[in-house]
Amino acid sequence: MTRLVALDLDGTLLSGSTELPTAHERVVRELRQQGSLVAIATGRPLLTARWIWDRLHLDTPMACFNGAWVGVPGAKPIAESALPERDVRDILAELTRHDGAICCYPQADRWVIDRESGPTAGWRERYRADFEVDPRLASDWRGSSFKVMFVTAGDQLRAVFAGLRQRFADRFHICVSEYDRLEISRAGVTKAWGLERLARHLGCEQAEVWAVGDAENDLEMIAWAGHGCAMGHACERVRCSARHVLPGIHARGLCALPGLLARHAPG
Numbered sequence: 001m002t003r004l005v006a007l008d009l010d011g012t013l014l015s016g017s018t019e020l021p022t023a024h025e026r027v028v029r030e031l032r033q034q035g036s037l038v039a040i041a042t043g044r045p046l047l048t049a050r051w052i053w054d055r056l057h058l059d060t061p062m063a064c065f066n067g068a069w070v071g072v073p074g075a076k077p078i079a080e081s082a083l084p085e086r087d088v089r090d091i092l093a094e095l096t097r098h099d100g101a102i103c104c105y106p107q108a109d110r111w112v113i114d115r116e117s118g119p120t121a122g123w124r125e126r127y128r129a130d131f132e133v134d135p136r137l138a139s140d141w142r143g144s145s146f147k148v149m150f151v152t153a154g155d156q157l158r159a160v161f162a163g164l165r166q167r168f169a170d171r172f173h174i175c176v177s178e179y180d181r182l183e184i185s186r187a188g189v190t191k192a193w194g195l196e197r198l199a200r201h202l203g204c205e206q207a208e209v210w211a212v213g214d215a216e217n218d219l220e221m222i223a224w225a226g227h228g229c230a231m232g233h234a235c236e237r238v239r240c241s242a243r244h245v246l247p248g249i250h251a252r253g254l255c256a257l258p259g260l261l262a263r264h265a266p267g
Contacts, residue, residue: 001266004204006041006063006195006221008213009052010178011249012231013040018126020052023255028056030258034265036210037202039063041175043217045146046073046108048127061201066175066217067194068185069108070201077080077108078198081189082144087172091148091184092138097158100152102137104145111180112137119151119180123140147185153180153257191219212248212257214238220251227264229257241258 007013013024031038040062042049049064050073058125061078064069071077083091088104095102103113111131113120124130135139152160161182164174173185191213199209211218211225214234223230223241230239233248244260247253 001208002202002204003036003208003210003261004039004060004199004202005036005210005261006039006191006225007254008191008199008215008218009040009042009044009049009213011214011233012212012218012254016249020055021252023252025056027254027257028058031261034241034261035093036261037204039195039198041045041067041195041198041211041213041218041221042181043147043191044127045069045111047111047131048129050109051128061198063191063194064108065105066173066177066183066185066189067191067221068146068189069106070198071249072079078201079194080108080146081186081193082146083172083184084144084147084184087140087186088143088145088148090140091168091172092141094164095148095150095160096138098150098152098163099156099157100150100160103131103151104137104141104148105147106143106145107115119153146247147183149177149181149183151181157182161231175217175219177215183217190220191218192224195221195224210257210261212254229260 037060039060043066046064061072068081070079089114101115114137118132176182207226209225210227211221214231228242229244230242246256
């Protein structure tokens with residue numbers, strides 16, 4: 001039976017400085033040598049995830065935008081579910097009431113942001129991305145977007161999150177992906193949504209899917225996978241949703257994964 005291992009990027013496969021440690025490259029090689037299929041499951045757009053896929057010499061499809069786009073770079077996606085224009089414009093109208101940067105993604109490899117300052121300063125280098133800056137993004141937006149991301153000071157984020165939930169209720173899926181940002185997708189579209197379609201495409205049973213993550217946008221896929229794994233530095237809510245808890249990122253927790261899989265190999 002084929003086993004699929006889905007790895008989150010930031011805080012899991014990547015270090016806190018968004019680098020890919022050599023030790024984690026070895027982990028991926030070891031997992032593949034064990035016979036597992038390894039896939040990336042990230043909130044990032046394809047634009048900023050592709051270099052990791054290339055560096056690891058992967059050929060499995062990846063799930064980007066928290067599962068809203070599933071596919072292989074350069075090919076027709078296996079699955080996709082973007083926010084339609086009307087929804088994007090409603091979200092943007094609400095976000096402009098708050099102080100922060102707004103990001104939209106009209107294509108898998110396009111990223112548009114309304115400002116490049118404050119929390120987003122230095123992002124071109126951090127994410128190795130040539131994104132577009134459009135100060136009129138909120139007022140002039142046309143077309144769909146795979147997600148909408150909002151970046152603000154960490155002490156303001158929870159208030160913005162609460163306001164969005166009150167305004168939109170269950171109309172959208174809203175999650176906090178890092179201490180200074182939240183992400184909005186179509187209702188029901190999560191990493192679990194993308195991972196389920198990826199597993200089906202690869203012929204993998206849910207019970208044989210392993211998913212590893214550290215943030216609140218990983219909750220659904222950790223709960224859905226047969227073997228959900230939380231990084232040790234994850235918040236309590238994420239750790240409690242997991243079947244397994246690895247050491248934290250600073251303890252190179254991902255390096256414990258091949259041994260864990262070996263102990264759970266079919267006998």
